[in-house]
Amino acid sequence: MMQRPIIKTVLPGPKSKEIIEEDTAYVTPSFSRYPYKLVVERAYGVWIEDTDGNTFLDCNSGFAVCSTGHCHPEVVEAIIKQSQTLIHMCSTTYYYRVLSQLAKKLDELVPIKAPTKTYFATSGAEAVEAAIKLAMYHTKRQKFISFIGSFHGRSMGTLSLTASKKIHQVGYMRQVLDVVHVPYPKKLRSPFANVIDDESASKATINWIENIIFKTTTPAEDVAGIFVEAVQGEGGYFPAPPNFLKELRRICDENGILLILDEVHSGMGRTGKMFAVEHYGVEPDIICSSKGIGSGLPIGVCVARADVMNWPRGSHASTFSGNPVCIAASLKTIELLENGLTENARIIGDYLKAGLLKLQDKYDCIGDVRGIGLMVGVEIVESKKNMEPAPELRDKIEIACYNRGLLIFGGGGISVIRWAPPLIITQENVDVALEIFDEAIMASI
Template sequence: MLHKPIIKTELPGPKAKQIIEDDTEYVTPSFYRYPYKLVVEKGYGVWIEDTDGNVFMDCNAGIAVCSTGHCHPEVVEAITKQTQTLIHMCGTNYYYHHMPALAKKLDELVPIKVPTRTYFATSGAEAVEAALKLAMYHTKRQKFISFIGSFHGRSLATLSLTASKRIHQVGYMRHLLDVINVPYPNKLRSPFANVTDDESASKATINWIENIVFKTTTPAEDVAGIVVEAVQGEGGYIPAPKNFLKELRRICNENGILLIVDEVHSGMGRTGKMFATDHYDVEPDIMCLSKGIGSGLPIGVCVARADIMNWPRGAHASTFSGNPVCIASALKTIELLENGLTENARIVGNYLKDGLLKLQDKYDCIGDVRGLGLMIGVEIVESKQTMKPTAELRDKIETACYNRGLLIFGGGGVSVIRWAPPLILTKENVDVALEIFDEAIKVSV
């Protein structure tokens, strides 16, 4: 069993360099690539091996996707078994037991107390697209409210909501949907005056919605849904303040608006509870899930109150909805999450966060450490005195970690390092990762 990364060659190695050259010539340049150049050959547990035989500890899990680790043997067995009987027969036209089995399980798990129905998709963006169409169909309204720093997808409809990076928007002209983006409550980066803590940040945003947005550009009676992440993902792993989601729930109740919670990034055990929303005791009308639900297979779901998801035959569908292989993986993933991995995320996540907080005390360039479970953001700044973000230093630290065998990833606009390892991570793994991270900062500042 591996205990530490193994780096055998210069990075990237000779085989990797050739693949990168081919990729540059033949693959779309629109894909975002991290500052370091990793060419993946295989994965097992918390480890990634590149094409030259270098082994890395993976603390990003394929961007929070491989929740049970890479190639978990029970997940592989479930996938293999399913591929031997049925791979595809278009669940939007025919019936098979896989879809109601997963939908029934989700009905038991989601924090929606009334009966639910589930729409199956192949990605988070598709799940959010379904939620938007459903909200418009149900409410007969067309406007939405989203938040600065949010990421809900890159399709034309979800791009109307997404507000995390300029590059996502450049060149696509007008938005497809009528969306207003308001500031997400972030005490460190709030545009509002007199914001000093989570409570004042939350109050400022709620006040902006009720007393500015509703009274000027976006009347409440025209709003179909408020779309929010309980923990912003691309925004920098920012947990919502304690009462913020409850206040959004109140606004929705008072104005006939649907509360749509995007748990694509934060759901499925990552925060130490099955859903990040579970930390807030709030009941959404619609939830969107993807990433960690399939342990690496492409599946997304939109779960809604049954009385809302009451659209007619043919109103929305997709050829690959409810793929049986993906659902087999999802059902096994949920089983593993319920049988210890969600609790492990809580315990090991707290251990990792404590270690990162100690490094914050040690280094002037760590401005903030925040998050829930194994979804932790470390904000890199020029100094604690100025709290000025620095993407350059963030990238240097990322690359220094890579060169030492640790995979982490950036986000949060310009200067956040995100930790989203597989939920099988151990305290022993954390000790190794923190040692590398400490050294990487030391050589980068």
């Protein structure tokens, strides 16, 4: 029998409301809470239960973090086993076995042919901060290029690279870093004239970098690195056009610039390959990963060519770098990804996208369906004729899904609904999700 969400109360329920009131009183208001109010009590696989006993089908996996599903039994076992022998001993001062084990495994996995070294962090933002400092140290340069729509973190360094939402920037005055932002290549709402498809958008962006940026405000010889997402996350789940990353690689090679891939959102099997950049046949100099690498535990990594990660002892570190419990979870996560979950992301991702494309044919408010693997974006618009974003309708659909027991998440551009379910999701789960999504759209328009 097909498992479905079970909603027993008006949402949020009475117990949830009590917790929400307490949260409002004592927790920072800066947290980006969703339009719907979900109080999670427990989670397992692709299912989440709230404090009132309602059960939801999770298609955002803790914001693309719980790659192996919630509380995967093998990951839980690895966490318990490690926590019984060593919880923390500060890897920046001491050595322990699992640290080098994960670094060696990452050397095998990352799409960098040269020997690599790994810096361990506790989040994606920390991993990107490490990449920033490393690029500046290695090149002896201080300027960077990033892209409109990018999200690289909210710490002061990564915030300089981030360019997705105004709210991230308001109140923090000038940027810490010298960063120029250029349009990410996409046909939809491109700022460039004569853009008819993603490839022409790519050519326009490359031309802007080489013939405008390099010749005016940002000389190539002063640029330390280009930060880019192979699939923009917060920007709306836009995959890079086929030749775009190759052109960035050429620009970097010709000018002594480091190509830095932020795979915090798109990495660790989510797109049907271990890293999204593998779809493009491009080798970065530095690659950052987090989110799905630890199945929910806080870990991030910055992996670079060994000749690039040439900074001296004490130049960068953190007390919780390479926490052994987090690493144990990561090693088990990678094992599960290699043993079928990455391939499942490819297969089920195609199935999900095909179902969403059918709904696009059915509804005039679905202007675009895009993505790779289990990283799929649905653009909600006023109509296909004008393609104007419809953020209020997007929010209505999101809440209507919640009320029916489906968790998806908006954001990511002006009016995008993002699908990033756990990589264990099945066709049966997708069928249920698409049925609810269909019902939610019908009720919202």
